[in-house]
Structure formats: C-alpha cells, structure tokens
Amino acid sequence: MQMTLRWYGKEYDTVTLEQIRQIPGVTGVITTLFSKMPGELWTYDEIMQMKKEVEASGLSVAGIESVNIHDAIKVGTPDREQYIDAYIKTLENLGKADIHMVCYNFMPVFDWTRTELARVRPDGSTVLAYTQKAVDKIDPEDMFGSIKEDMNGIMMPGWEPERMAKIKDLFEMYKEVDDDKLFDNLKYFLERIMPVCDKYDINMAIHPDDPAWSVFGLPRIIINKPNILRMMNMVDNPHNGVTFCTGSYGTNLQNDLPDMIRSLKGRIHFAHVRNLKFHSQFDFEESAHLSSDGTFDMYEIMKALYEIGFDGPIRPDHGRMIWGEQAMPGYGLYDRALGATYLNGLWEAIDKNAKR
Numbered sequence: 072m073q074m075t076l077r078w079y080g081k082e083y084d085t086v087t088l089e090q091i092r093q094i095p096g097v098t099g100v101i102t103t104l105f106s107k108m109p110g111e112l113w114t115y116d117e118i119m120q121m122k123k124e125v126e127a128s129g130l131s132v133a134g135i136e137s138v139n140i141h142d143a144i145k146v147g148t149p150d151r152e153q154y155i156d157a158y159i160k161t162l163e164n165l166g167k168a169d170i171h172m173v174c175y176n177f178m179p180v181f182d183w184t185r186t187e188l189a190r191v192r193p194d195g196s197t198v199l200a201y202t203q204k205a206v207d208k209i210d211p212e213d214m215f216g217s218i219k220e221d222m223n224g225i226m227m228p229g230w231e232p233e234r235m236a237k238i239k240d241l242f243e244m245y246k247e248v249d250d251d252k253l254f255d256n257l258k259y260f261l262e263r264i265m266p267v268c269d270k271y272d273i274n275m276a277i278h279p280d281d282p283a284w285s286v287f288g289l290p291r292i293i294i295n296k297p298n299i300l301r302m303m304n305m306v307d308n309p310h311n312g313v314t315f316c317t318g319s320y321g322t323n324l325q326n327d328l329p330d331m332i333r334s335l336k337g338r339i340h341f342a343h344v345r346n347l348k349f350h351s352q353f354d355f356e357e358s359a360h361l362s363s364d365g366t367f368d369m370y371e372i373m374k375a376l377y378e379i380g381f382d383g384p385i386r387p388d389h390g391r392m393i394w395g396e397q398a399m400p401g402y403g404l405y406d407r408a409l410g411a412t413y414l415n416g417l418w419e420a421i422d423k424n425a426k427r
C-alpha cells in the first residue's frame with residue numbers, strides 16, 4: 072500500500088504539501104481540481120500543472136478524489152450523454168498524465184451527511200457527528216444552512232453553495248429514481264467509461280454512501296456487501312472497483328468490515344481508514360483512529376487489507392480538530408498525521424509478523 076493524505080490544492084487547503092511531506096511514511100497525495108463543477112471537463116494542461124506542483128514538493132499524485140458525477144448521469148436524463156462524454160475526456164487526460172486511480176461517488180443530491188461539524192468531545196477536540204434524530208427533524212432544504220456556520224468559511228466537498236442553492240430542483244429530479252433505477256444508471260455510466268479505463272489502466276473506485284442508508288427519502292445503493300457485490304458483478308471488469316471507506320460502511324453496524332474487505336479482493340483500489348464511536352445505533356461521532364477510542368477493530372481492518380494483498384493508495388480519512396487547529400472540518404493536519412502514523416505502525420507489525 073501507499074500511505075497518502077488528501078490535499079485540496081493550495082488555494083483551498085490549510086495544509087501545505089511541505090507539511091504533508093514531513094509526515095513519516097506519507098509519500099503521496101490524493102488530490103483534485105477542486106474548482107471544477109460536476110460535469111466540467113478537466114484539461115490535460117490543468118492536470119499537468121497540478122501534478123507538477125505536487126511532484127515539486129517530493130510527493131506523488133497517488134490518485135484523484137473526486138471526479139464528481141453530474142446529476143444528469145445519476146438520474147439518467149437524456150443530456151447525460153454529453154456529461155459522460157466529458158467524463159471520458161477527463162479520464163483520457165488523466166490517463167495521459169499517468170494518473171491511474173479515480174475516486175467518485177454515486178450519491179444523489181448530498182455527498183456525505185453529518186448533523187454536526189464540530190461536536191466537542193470530553194478531551195476538548197471537535198469532530199463531525201451524526202444523529203438520526205437531528206436528520207428526522209430537519210428539512211433537507213435547510214440542511215446546508217444548518218451546517219454552513221461550522222464550515223470555518225471553507226467550501227466543503229459535495230456541499231458546493233451553487234448546488235445547494237438548487238436543492239429543490241435536485242430533489243425534483245430524483246423523484247422517479249429508486250434503487251434499481253440508480254443501479255441501472257450506474258451500470259450505464261460504467262459500461263460507457265470502461266473502454267477508456269482499459270486503454271489507460273484507470274482504476275475507478277466508487278466511494279460508499281455515507282451514512283450507509285437512505286437519507287431524506289433519497290435512494291442510496293453503495294451501502295453493504297450484497298449491493299457492492301451486485302455492482303462488481305454487473306460490470307465485471309477489474310477497473311470497476313471500490314474505495315473501501317471504513318467510516319462510511321461502518322456507519323451501519325451490521326456491516327462486518329473485515330469480511331467485506333475479504334470479499335472484495337482485487338477490487339479495492341483505494342482505502343479510507345478511520346474509526347467511529349457509537350453512542351447508539353444511529354448516533355455516532357468520528358473518533359481518533361486508535362481502536363480503543365472508537366468502535367472498530369483497526370488491527371483487524373488493516374490485517375484484512377494486508378491479507379488480500381491490497382497495494383493501492385490508502386489514507387487516514389477524517390481526523391479530529393485538535394491542538395487549536397483551524398481547518399476544513401475533518402481535514403486538519405494534526406490528527407490525520409497521527410492517523411497515518413498509527414496505520415503505518417499497524418501495517419509494519421502485521422507485515423513483520425506475516426514474514427516471521
């Protein structure tokens with residue numbers, strides 16, 4: 072595996088490439104062209120400019136998170152063709168730039184959903200949190216407004232104000248879309264892009280829906296083992312793979328994370344590893360990575376990844392906000408650096424033990 076950190080680009084991120092470079096064992100970043108709207112073409116020159124900047128710092132571009140999917144593709148409206156064509160061109164340009172992993176998601180309207188961006192924990196750190204009660208009370212149109220204050224003035228991925236302004240129309244668009252329709256539209260999209268992925272050896276890595284159940288009555292499909300295997304089988308190409316995000320699949324306590332990892336051998340192209348602490352089944356917060364601080368057994372998760380021969384990029388996903396840092400919620404430097412170091416430690420121990 073290659074240990075990485077997510078980096079949004081110097082205009083958007085509070086963390087610098089120079090800082091990331093100093094985290095032991097972190098050799099690459101997962102980055103994006105953050106100003107691009109879903110459906111917009113990424114040119115070769117723009118990609119190369121970003122890549123050169125990363126490489127000048129001594130790090131590599133280990134992959135993209137995300138090239139976002141336009142709602143027309145998810146809903147399956149006739150204008151999806153133009154957006155799929157643009158997506159294919161973008162993939163071609165990434166391939167030419169020698170970038171081979173693309174994370175994306177197929178969540179309608181909202182990317183991840185949290186009800187608090189800065190819940191204070193007993194130790195004074197702040198974390199993202201979710202309570203079903205709060206979601207049940209809120210009108211989806213007010214969702215953006217309710218968390219905007221906590222964003223520290225920073226634009227958050229998936230919550231772009233331009234999209235949120237059109238939230239009513241978005242809900243209207245998805246009215247006829249149920250789980251099966253969403254699966255069909257995903258299949259259509261994947262079948263169209265697989266030839267360019269084959270040509271440039273690009274691994275597509277779908278990110279799970281977070282939380283892993285339907286919110287606001289919207290369909291959500293990338294949520295559990297049967298669904299993800301259905302997706303793998305419906306387009307049976309090794310380039311059709313997943314981002315295994317423990318914090319997203321793990322929102323559903325029925326999901327056995329190590330077992331899911333083992334069932335996806337060869338198809339996990341990217342791993343997000345973080346821990347959650349549950350207060351009840353539908354009330355959780357994002358804890359430190361350490362097993363004892365949350366609910367998941369991080370050793371078993373890393374061991375499952377090791378045993379299936381996972382060799383893609385991995386990153387600590389969200390971190391807590393600690394030591395007075397001001398950053399995009401979940402994406403500060405300090406706790407993610409601690410997370411990377413911890414995961415590297417687990418990996419080293421597992422590796423040495425396996426080789427004895």
Ligand code: CS2
Nearest residue numbers: 136137174175176182183278
């Ligand atoms: C990320 C997701 O911050 C996060 O939770 O893991 O927003 C992820 O980047 C997207 O869903 C992938 O398209």
Ligand code: MN
Nearest residue numbers: 316319343388
């Ligand atoms: Mn994730």
